[in-house]
Amino acid sequence: MSVVRTIFLQCPAPSVSPLSTTPFSTSKCGSVKFTISCSSAVSPVTVLNGNVDKKPYERTEVRLGLPSKGRMATDTLDLLKDCQLSVRQVNPRQYVAEIPQISNLEVWFQRPKDVVRKLVSGDLDLGIVGLDIVQEYGQAGFFFIRSSSLQFLWQGDDDLILVHDALDYGDCRLSIAIPKYGIFENINSLKELAQMPQWTPERPLRVATGFTYLGPKFMNENGLKHVTFSTADGALEAAPAKIDAYYIFSFKMGIADAIVDLVSSGTTLRENNLKEIEGGVILESQAVLVASRRSLIQRKGVLDTTHEMLERLEAHLKAMGQFTVTANMRGSSAQEVAERVLSQASLSGLQGPTVSPVFCKRDGKVVADYYAIVICVPKKALYKSVQQLRAVRIYS
Numbered sequence: 001m002s003v004v005r006t007i008f009l010q011c012p013a014p015s016v017s018p019l020s021t022t023p024f025s026t027s028k029c030g031s032v033k034f035t036i037s038c039s040s041a042v043s044p045v046t047v048l049n050g051n052v053d054k055k056p057y058e059r060t061e062v063r064l065g066l067p068s069k070g071r072m073a074t075d076t077l078d079l080l081k082d083c084q085l086s087v088r089q090v091n092p093r094q095y096v097a098e099i100p101q102i103s104n105l106e107v108w109f110q111r112p113k114d115v116v117r118k119l120v121s122g123d124l125d126l127g128i129v130g131l132d133i134v135q136e137y138g139q140a141g142f143f144f145i146r147s148s149s150l151q152f153l154w155q156g157d158d159d160l161i162l163v164h165d166a167l168d169y170g171d172c173r174l175s176i177a178i179p180k181y182g183i184f185e186n187i188n189s190l191k192e193l194a195q196m197p198q199w200t201p202e203r204p205l206r207v208a209t210g211f212t213y214l215g216p217k218f219m220n221e222n223g224l225k226h227v228t229f230s231t232a233d234g235a236l237e238a239a240p241a242k243i244d245a246y247y248i249f250s251f252k253m254g255i256a257d258a259i260v261d262l263v264s265s266g267t268t269l270r271e272n273n274l275k276e277i278e279g280g281v282i283l284e285s286q287a288v289l290v291a292s293r294r295s296l297i298q299r300k301g302v303l304d305t306t307h308e309m310l311e312r313l314e315a316h317l318k319a320m321g322q323f324t325v326t327a328n329m330r331g332s333s334a335q336e337v338a339e340r341v342l343s344q345a346s347l348s349g350l351q352g353p354t355v356s357p358v359f360c361k362r363d364g365k366v367v368a369d370y371y372a373i374v375i376c377v378p379k380k381a382l383y384k385s386v387q388q389l390r391a392v393r394i395y396s
């Protein structure tokens with residue numbers, strides 16, 4: 001198994017900063033006004049989610065947070081299983097499990113947002129969640145790595161490290177959506193939405209969202225003035241069980257003009273007569289492996305565990321993207337068959353093909369009229385490659 005990404009940490013004597021805390025909500029984001037539709041008034045209280053003990057670093061085990069429920073839960077366990085990292089949960093009702101292949105690793109099942117909060121608080125060292133959740137709840141800052149190698153020099157002050165930013169499931173986007181009807185009928189871009197004369201300080205654009213950090217931040221960065229936000233927190237307890245229901249409820253009640261929510265197939269938007277607009281995608285998201293920066297630097301075993309996981313994930317994801325195509329082809333020699341295959345544009349970059357004679361007995365003699373060729377092609381090139389193999393009469 002080859003190491004595709006390696007982590008190389010080189011840091012000056014690290015300083016231990018005080019425990020980070022996660023604010024309950026963003027009360028202001030630039031000039032965008034932000035309101036919360038909870039029944040009780042929200043004062044600027046700091047709510048600790050995680051270890052309030054000042055010595056979280058005394059534990060010796062490495063902790064990995066995984067989604068306890070929701071659409072990411074099963075897919076995450078399946079991915080780990082495919083990487084020979086099966087999670088052993090002694091009792092499905094228990095929130096702590098283990099991965100026997102990695103010693104000293106404890107798995108904690110948590111809601112996705114709590115995985116991120118606990119990474120920031122120091123209760124977890126590693127986690128697998130959607131990028132949307134990392135950006136929304138790890139807002140203290142994270143270090144984004146987007147290279148085929150994780151070799152980096154330590155810099156910055158960020159709490160979270162994106163160790164793997166594309167685990168290939170949980171694909172969705174965080175998007176602004178508006179009604180297809182009424183005053184929005186001819187509005188098809190963020191620019192047009194921003195320029196609507198309807199929005200004033202007295203009558204702002206009202207946006208319902210569960211993304212109370214990313215939503216206002218995006219509006220602010222894109223120069224949308226006169227916007228207020230309401231969130232489902234609190235309202236959820238009152239009646240609707242689903243956040244979608246809260247949005248629809250908000251439209252029906254006339255208390256929201258737009259939403260900021262996750263979209264994948266677009267079915268939910270279509271069913272509710274809503275549409276996305278040009279320039280309204282806030283974030284493209286998929287499952288990621290994220291780590292606490294402090295744990296990577298300070299806690300014994302975290303770096304090794306991260307290496308091990310990364311190596312297995314990379315090997316699996318790389319293999320998933322490759323297909324082996326085997327075909328028999330008539331030819332006069334292995335060399336001639338190989339030349340024919342490599343004459344095709346989309347096959348010529350291959351390191352292969354592997355060509356082997358296929359023997360049969362004719363007139364008492366063992367002969368090889370056919371050759372078996374094996375090529376390895378990326379998933380994206382599969383269709384084209386098969387077409388090109390057909391073009392050289394591979395299946396004669």
Ligand SMILES: Nc1ncnc2c1ncn2[C@@H]1O[C@H](COP(=O)(O)OP(=O)(O)OP(=O)(O)O)[C@@H](O)[C@H]1O
Pocket residue numbers: 069070071072111112113129130131132133170171172262263264265285286287
């Ligand atoms: N429609 C979707 N298609 C694909 N991935 C999605 C979709 N909706 C959400 N996701 C991804 O799955 C993650 C978990 O979403 P899920 O709906 O399971 O949990 P949740 O709504 O955050 O749960 P809860 O609010 O109950 O804790 C999201 O953070 C996102 O990354």
Ligand SMILES: O=P(O)(O)OC[C@H]1O[C@H](OP(=O)(O)OP(=O)(O)O)[C@H](O)[C@@H]1O
Pocket residue numbers: 242243244261262263264265266267268269
């Ligand atoms: O584009 P689509 O494929 O229709 O998916 C989008 C829906 O998926 C998510 O909701 P989810 O089903 O997770 O329910 P939730 O509101 O309870 O989180 C999201 O909040 C959207 O409502």
Ligand SMILES: [Mg+2]
Pocket residue numbers: none
């Ligand atoms: Mg959801």
